[in-house]
Amino acid sequence: MALTTDTLRIGINKITDQVDPMGAHLNELDGRLGDGDLGVTMVNGFKNIAAVSDDLPDDFGMACMDCAKAMTKVSGSSFGTLMGISLMAVAKQTKGQTEIEWDRLPDLLQAALDAMIARGGASIGDKTMLDSLTAVIAATTGKTSAQDALAAAAEAADGALIEFFDQPCKIGRARIFGDKTKGMDDPGMVAIKSMIDCFT
Amino acid sequence: MKKIMNDAVNYVDETLEGLEAAHPDVFRIDGETRRLLRKPTASVDRVGVVSGGGFGHLPIFAGYVGDGLLDACAVGDVFASPDMNPMLEAIKSADAGKGVLCVVGNYGGDKMNFAMACEFADMEDITTQQIIVNDDVASAGVDEIEKRRGVAGLVYVVKVAGAAAQAGKSLDEVYACADRARQNTRTMGVALGSCIVPQAGKVTFEIADDEIEIGMGIHGEPGVWRGKNKPADELAAELLHKLTDELDLLKGDRVSVLVNGLGATPAEELYILFRAVNRILSDKGIEIVQPLVGNYATSMEMAGASISLMKLDDELEQLLAAPAKNPFWGK
Known part of the structure; x- marks a missing residue:
């Protein structure tokens, strides 16, 4: 089965169902390093997306555009903006298409990653969600079904958290804390992992 | 607050x-x-x-x-x-x-x-x-x-x-x-006092009564140095120096000067600053056209001022002088 706007709706529902406890946990994590608004951004962002979910068009790209717009309607954490940038990058790749084969997932995630690097200013290795995404892209390459792709993604997101746990954050507000961030999970990386976990 | x-x-x-x-x-x-x-x-x-x-x-x-x-x-x-x-x-x-x-x-x-x-x-x-x-x-x-x-x-x-x-x-x-x-265009500013973001409810930064911070940003971003206040003429010279230097201003050049208040500084003090700027530029043979003195880009109730220079050519001068309908532009 290919990836369609209906698949997107199922995904939105799954995340929205669990976003409140997820948000509370992320706020707490983010409060130790940043301004503690990551969870709020996630909760409000996904509630905005859920509100437009029924009206999403069959054109997968246009559906991603509408999601991007809805996600960015939250002020606060730059995470919301970066999610919007990601969705938009995927929208550009899929505009005019209604069915996306699962083996294209790594390419679409790569487009999202490239856009976030270009717009957000962080690099691979800075201990951000970009590192989680890099791991997920590598792990999902060659996977042809949703089930295989999601299982590989979950494992890769876990692996990235473990790999970067003892490294310092190198960008954003967390950078100020320097070596104190060794032994702490990056909240954005946890957000990626939590979102993937909603599907498994 | x-x-x-x-x-x-x-x-x-x-x-x-x-x-x-x-x-x-x-x-x-x-x-x-x-x-x-x-x-x-x-x-x-x-x-x-x-x-x-x-x-x-x-x-x-x-x-x-x-x-x-x-x-x-x-x-x-x-x-x-x-x-x-x-x-x-x-x-x-x-x-x-x-x-x-x-x-x-x-x-x-x-x-x-x-x-x-x-x-x-x-x-x-x-x-x-x-x-x-x-x-x-x-x-x-x-x-x-x-x-x-x-x-x-x-x-x-x-x-x-x-x-x-x-x-x-x-x-x-x-x-x-x-x-x-x-x-x-180049700008350099000086902050004399802090501001309060309404939803934060407290001052953005602390600064002693007799201190100023040269080069502070309009959200309280750290500046170049912080120290005792100086006479206006010395301040003007310090702020201007870098601007004229980077813009490569020479005798005969024309500039617009914007002496901008950050919010809490009285017009009187902006004109004292402009007076000094005018003297310094005149001494260098640089002509001031269309000076702007007042609050144009503020930081809530932050006290202080900035000086901006825009080096003019004929077209920029015309565009700057063109009419605009706006209560803050004033002409």
């Missing part, structure tokens, strides 16, 4: 409502989030000019909506970028089929959100260009000029872009004029 306000949550919206009520012929609140300020009547058959940014800097950004200035402006919270939705609304409302120029201050959130809004506009077949304003010489060295923040120099870029669009120039031409204004 002592402010004239109702609920801090409504600070921005109630200010916009006041602006619209006082100047209904200039300002109209619009947009799904009511964070779009635009002209009551859209421009026809010409390039649109928009801006957007955090609030708390009036007249910049939203205050400069008006004929000959901005067509529309996206409004954020105090010292926080608007999200990309009001930016996209601003672009769409300003588009008259000839494209839209976005004047953006060089701040992470503003840049990221405008970049996204422009991509959305592109998908809806609206052509856009962006000018990223980076006039604050204190915020980074010449070797990292692209990292400099946009401060009071935004006023010059907005005025030049607005006048060029009003004159019927194409998007590329409006961009070229605005970009020349950007490249020819």
Whole structure:
């Protein structure tokens, strides 16, 4: 089965169902390093997306555009903006298409990653969600079904958290804390992992 | 905190409502989030000019909506970028089929959100260009000029872009004029006292009674040095030195000078500063045309001032002098 706007709706529902406890946990994590608004951004962002979910068009790209717009309607954490940038990058790749084969997932995630690097200013290795995404892209390459792709993604997101746990954050507000961030999970990386976990 | 306000949550919206009520012929609140300020009547058959940014800097950004200035402006919270939705609304409302120029201050959130809004506009077949304003010489060295923040120099870029669009120039031409204004403008400021973001409720930074900070940003970003206050003439000389140096100003050059108050500094002191600037530039044989003295780009109730210079050529001088309909521009 290919990836369609209906698949997107199922995904939105799954995340929205669990976003409140997820948000509370992320706020707490983010409060130790940043301004503690990551969870709020996630909760409000996904509630905005859920509100437009029924009206999403069959054109997968246009559906991603509408999601991007809805996600960015939250002020606060730059995470919301970066999610919007990601969705938009995927929208550009899929505009005019209604069915996306699962083996294209790594390419679409790569487009999202490239856009976030270009717009957000962080690099691979800075201990951000970009590192989680890099791991997920590598792990999902060659996977042809949703089930295989999601299982590989979950494992890769876990692996990235473990790999970067003892490294310092190198960008954003967390950078100020320097070596104190060794032994702490990056909240954005946890957000990626939590979102993937909603599907498994 | 002592402010004239109702609920801090409504600070921005109630200010916009006041602006619209006082100047209904200039300002109209619009947009799904009511964070779009635009002209009551859209421009026809010409390039649109928009801006957007955090609030708390009036007249910049939203205050400069008006004929000959901005067509529309996206409004954020105090010292926080608007999200990309009001930016996209601003672009769409300003588009008259000839494209839209976005004047953006060089701040992470503003840049990221405008970049996204422009991509959305592109998908809806609206052509856009962006000018990223980076006039604050204190915020980074010449070797990292692209990292400099946009401060009071935004006023010059907005005025030049607005006048060029009003004159019927194409998007590329409006961009070229605005970009020349950007490249020819430098600013340096001094802070004497802090400000309070309404929803934060406490001062953004502490500074001793007898201290000043040279080069502080308009959100309290750290400056070049902090120390004892100095006589106005010495301050003017210090602030000006870097500007004239970087702009390569020579005898016979013409400049516009903007002596800008940050919010809490009286007009009297701005004129004392202008007097000193005038003397220094006159001694060098540099001619001042169209001086601007007053509050143009503020930081809430921050005390202090900035000096901006825009080196003029004939076209920039004309565009600066062109009429504009706006309560803050004043001519």
